[in-house]
Amino acid sequence: MFSALRVLGSQGRQYIVDVRQAQLNGFRGRPVITQRPCAPDCNACVASCPTAAITQAPLALDLGRCVFCGECALACPEGKIGFTTDYRMASGRRDTLVVREAHAEPPAVDVSAALKKLFGRSLKMRSVSTGGCNACELELNALGNVNFDLGRYGIEFVASPRHADALVLSGPLTRNMGEALDLCYAGMPEPRFVISVGACAISGGLYDGSPALEREFLSRFTPSLYVPGCPPHPLTFVNGILDLLGIALPARG
Amino acid sequence: MATAVHALDSITVPFRELMDHLRARLSSGARLVSLFGSPAAEPRELMLTTVVEQDGALICERAALARERGFHALTPDFPCAHIFEREIFESFGVRPHDHPWLKPVRYPVGSLAMRDYAFWKLEGKEVHEVAVGPIHAGVIEPGHFRFMCLGETVHHLEIQLGYQHRAAEGLLLRRNVRALTPLVETICGDSSVAHAWAYCAALEALCSTIPTVGAQVLRGMALELERVAMHLAGLAGLCTDVAFLQGAATYGRLRTTAINTSLLICGSRFGRTWLRPGGSRAGISAELRQPVQANLALLERDLAIINAHVCDAMGVRARLAAVGVLTTAQALELGLVGMAARASGVDVDVRTSLRSAPHDALPVTSTLESSGDCWARALVRIREVDESLRWLKAAIETETLLPSVIPLGAVAPRTLSIALVEGWRGEVMHAIETGDDGNAVHYRVQDPSLRNWMGLALSMRGNDISDFPICNKSFDLSYCGNDL
Numbered sequence: 001m002f003s004a005l006r007v008l009g010s011q012g013r014q015y016i017v018d019v020r021q022a023q024l025n026g027f028r029g030r031p032v033i034t035q036r037p038c039a040p041d042c043n044a045c046v047a048s049c050p051t052a053a054i055t056q057a058p059l060a061l062d063l064g065r066c067v068f069c070g071e072c073a074l075a076c077p078e079g080k081i082g083f084t085t086d087y088r089m090a091s092g093r094r095d096t097l098v099v100r101e102a103h104a105e106p107p108a109v110d111v112s113a114a115l116k117k118l119f120g121r122s123l124k125m126r127s128v129s130t131g132g133c134n135a136c137e138l139e140l141n142a143l144g145n146v147n148f149d150l151g152r153y154g155i156e157f158v159a160s161p162r163h164a165d166a167l168v169l170s171g172p173l174t175r176n177m178g179e180a181l182d183l184c185y186a187g188m189p190e191p192r193f194v195i196s197v198g199a200c201a202i203s204g205g206l207y208d209g210s211p212a213l214e215r216e217f218l219s220r221f222t223p224s225l226y227v228p229g230c231p232p233h234p235l236t237f238v239n240g241i242l243d244l245l246g247i248a249l250p251a252r253g
Numbered sequence: 254m255a256t257a258v259h260a261l262d263s264i265t266v267p268f269r270e271l272m273d274h275l276r277a278r279l280s281s282g283a284r285l286v287s288l289f290g291s292p293a294a295e296p297r298e299l300m301l302t303t304v305v306e307q308d309g310a311l312i313c314e315r316a317a318l319a320r321e322r323g324f325h326a327l328t329p330d331f332p333c334a335h336i337f338e339r340e341i342f343e344s345f346g347v348r349p350h351d352h353p354w355l356k357p358v359r360y361p362v363g364s365l366a367m368r369d370y371a372f373w374k375l376e377g378k379e380v381h382e383v384a385v386g387p388i389h390a391g392v393i394e395p396g397h398f399r400f401m402c403l404g405e406t407v408h409h410l411e412i413q414l415g416y417q418h419r420a421a422e423g424l425l426l427r428r429n430v431r432a433l434t435p436l437v438e439t440i441c442g443d444s445s446v447a448h449a450w451a452y453c454a455a456l457e458a459l460c461s462t463i464p465t466v467g468a469q470v471l472r473g474m475a476l477e478l479e480r481v482a483m484h485l486a487g488l489a490g491l492c493t494d495v496a497f498l499q500g501a502a503t504y505g506r507l508r509t510t511a512i513n514t515s516l517l518i519c520g521s522r523f524g525r526t527w528l529r530p531g532g533s534r535a536g537i538s539a540e541l542r543q544p545v546q547a548n549l550a551l552l553e554r555d556l557a558i559i560n561a562h563v564c565d566a567m568g569v570r571a572r573l574a575a576v577g578v579l580t581t582a583q584a585l586e587l588g589l590v591g592m593a594a595r596a597s598g599v600d601v602d603v604r605t606s607l608r609s610a611p612h613d614a615l616p617v618t619s620t621l622e623s624s625g626d627c628w629a630r631a632l633v634r635i636r637e638v639d640e641s642l643r644w645l646k647a648a649i650e651t652e653t654l655l656p657s658v659i660p661l662g663a664v665a666p667r668t669l670s671i672a673l674v675e676g677w678r679g680e681v682m683h684a685i686e687t688g689d690d691g692n693a694v695h696y697r698v699q700d701p702s703l704r705n706w707m708g709l710a711l712s713m714r715g716n717d718i719s720d721f722p723i724c725n726k727s728f729d730l731s732y733c734g735n736d737l
Contacts, residue, residue: 003561008499010555011499048432068521129393131418133442135442137392142505147509159390171417172419175418176736179367180388207424212361212419230439
């Protein structure tokens with residue numbers, strides 16, 4: 001009894017009150033590209049990138065491929081690429097995940113009127129890891145912990161595809177999981193949608209080009225939300241899904 | 254951490270000698286660390302490499318073998334070789350004759366379809382099977398479990414893995430051997446630091462590069478923070494599975510403190526980008542010391558409170574004790590590694606047995622329990638977190654902990670380099686073999702999960718099927734670590 005009270009006392013209040021304004025000290029998040037010119041004939045950033053996320057002339061960085069290793073920022077002799085602590089990176093469209101020189105703002109997630117009407121008050125998700133290394137899975141699990149507490153918005157993971165509205169994909173989509181993934185999505189009642197989590201799911205990431213992948217599922221079902229990162233910070237997911245469903249924050253408590 | 258680096262010619266022996274040496278060493282109490290195949294110069298041959306730990310040293314030998322002839326399996330005499338011989342058969346088609354359990358390991362590209370797996374059959378009027386997976390109820394990696402039951406009692410559990418196979422070893426060979434850290438960090442994401450360190454150490458040994466003392470201590474800190482974080486994640490999971498919600502909430506919250514300490518130091522909650530070949534990209538500046546020390550102090554204070562509460566809760570102990578027992582004899586026979594082995598009374602910990610920097614100057618004490626049940630595995634994790642925090646508090650007093658990456662020397666040609674790192678789950682091994690021009694010609698990754706999955710299967714025998722979630726969580730094994 002007393003030990004339980006001591007635990008309660010030490011625990012205190014842990015949830016992040018305002019998930020849109022929280023500060024992440026030290027986080028290597030959304031990259032920015034300054035308008036400084038490149039050094040002549042320099043391709044150091046492109047050469048340093050392990051996932052071919054960077055293209056030149058003009059310089060652009062694909063958040064759907066980026067693993068946030070920061071090697072490009074270290075390699076660039078001009079200091080043209082930098083990483084901010086911003087975790088707002090999710091997008092409803094694949095093509096807006098690209099960071100360019102002129103765009104200093106994070107990619108925006110447009111509210112989906114249809115999804116807001118259906119799931120704005122309750123969203124049940126089924127996670128399928130298909131080659132995920134357990135980093136994305138740990139961060140998805142963290143969504144339900146006492147800090148992020150996604151359940152307060154009526155959003156949670158469920159055990160059965162039959163109960164799920166959204167499929168949360170992590171990992172690069174392995175051939176050996178192909179059949180199970182198809183069965184799972186077929187088992188979800190309509191209306192339903194797909195969320196792609198992490199560089200692996202969005203683009204193949206570090207495993208792009210591996211003969212053990214089979215990504216054909218994504219040509220049949222286009223995700224409604226892309227959550228970049230390797231793995232994505234839970235706040236990247238939280239902000240993305242709240243935006244997509246048009247969920248306003250509750251009053252501060 | 255430990256490395257062994259040898260010119261290929263100096264460790265190559267005739268095949269008969271290789272097997273005779275290995276049998277003699279294992280009979281005299283040496284521990285089998287690895288046994289793996291790699292392509293030989295002559296296409297009709299396969300190179301077999303053996304790695305054993307004996308009297309505080311790593312001993313490697315290799316020999317060429319005619320692929321068509323195969324070899325006499327070690328497994329009937331030394332069951333700890335079973336998974337390695339299965340791997341050799343699956344990857345190269347070279348048969349270990351008289352192997353009693355020659356089943357697939359991870360279904361590489363071109364192998365048979367996963368649905369064609371032949372499960373072991375338990376026969377009888379009253380027996381039934383329960384199939385679970387590959388997709389499980391939670392947010393977790395995929396794998397298939399097949400329980401052969403009589404009533405509620407599990408007589409055998411067969412585990413079919415391979416769903417996660419990404420052909421990681423092949424990709425490592427296709428890319429620049431000096432720039433593999435980001436890929437290595439995702440081989441098994443919950444052990445990013447352990448794998449990154451094993452890769453860096455194996456490569457540095459090939460290049461005769463020795464990182465600074467400060468960089469070695471920083472690597473040790475990354476590794477212990479990873480251990481604290483994952484042990485707390487595992488304890489939170491165990492508490493959830495026995496419906497002890499205060500434990501789940503508090504361990505989960507304290508894990509956040511641990512991973513946010515890594516975030517503060519290197520920019521990633523998983524310690525990614527902290528290590529680089531040649532040293533440590535991340536460092537602890539004068540300004541960072543205070544917040545890091547404050548986090549360590551908070552962890553120490555609050556863990557003492559929750560640990561006391563969990564250990565006094567009879568409901569927790571009653572649920573975990575005497576469930577999922579793996580005896581010392583079984584653990585030894587199977588070659589179990591890591592915290593699961595230590596919970597069964599087998600003292601394997603390369604931080605203490607193969608001591609090198611930074612653990613030579615700053616030693617760790619390994620934790621041992623003997624009962625081999627779920628409770629023992631929980632206790633080992635609770636005590637290892639305490640020991641890691643003690644170590645971290647001592648390590649942060651090191652004079653210079655600034656980032657330091659030394660340029661690598663030239664890669665030695667025709668050399669085999671092996672590195673072992675004691676991750677939170679057990680020993681992680683990376684082995685790199687170079688060819689005539691210094692390019693990598695074979696890359697071997699070995700996660701502790703590869704060996705420990707069979708331990709979970711054995712621990713379930715005679716238990717109720719409802720005991721499975723806590724048994725599984727107590728071993729806390731990686732699917733992608735096995736599947737690669």
